[in-house]
Amino acid sequence: MMSSSTLHSILLVLVMALVSYLLRAFPFIVFSGKRETPKFVLYLGKVLPFAIIGMLVIYCVKDISFSSVSHFLPYIIAGTVVVGLHIWRRNTLLSIIAGTLSYMALVQFVF
Numbered sequence: 001m002m003s004s005s006t007l008h009s010i011l012l013v014l015v016m017a018l019v020s021y022l023l024r025a026f027p028f029i030v031f032s033g034k035r036e037t038p039k040f041v042l043y044l045g046k047v048l049p050f051a052i053i054g055m056l057v058i059y060c061v062k063d064i065s066f067s068s069v070s071h072f073l074p075y076i077i078a079g080t081v082v083v084g085l086h087i088w089r090r091n092t093l094l095s096i097i098a099g100t101l102s103y104m105a106l107v108q109f110v111f
């Protein structure tokens with residue numbers, strides 16, 4: 001028999017999954033059929049991914065301390081790896097994974 005906390009956790013996960021699914025499906029439901037997608041929505045679809053990435057970069061680097069080299073150099077090196085790989089291969093997933101791995105290796109083994 002499941003405990004009430006286990007059941008509660010399962011229900012929470014199911015509700016969160018349903019809400020996430022509905023939020024992602026909403027634009028397809030609203031703009032399906034014969035309705036033309038508004039120009040503003042098309043514009044947001046083009047600019048929002050870049051804006052979100054920009055916000056994530058700012059959030060990640062906002063607490064960098066420049067008090068010593070070991071505090072900021074791993075960020076600079078890993079960021080350079082991400083940018084360089086992305087320019088070279090144009091593969092976002094590869095860039096993110098390589099940047100994360102290089103940062104973690106630098107923090108754990110070098111600095």
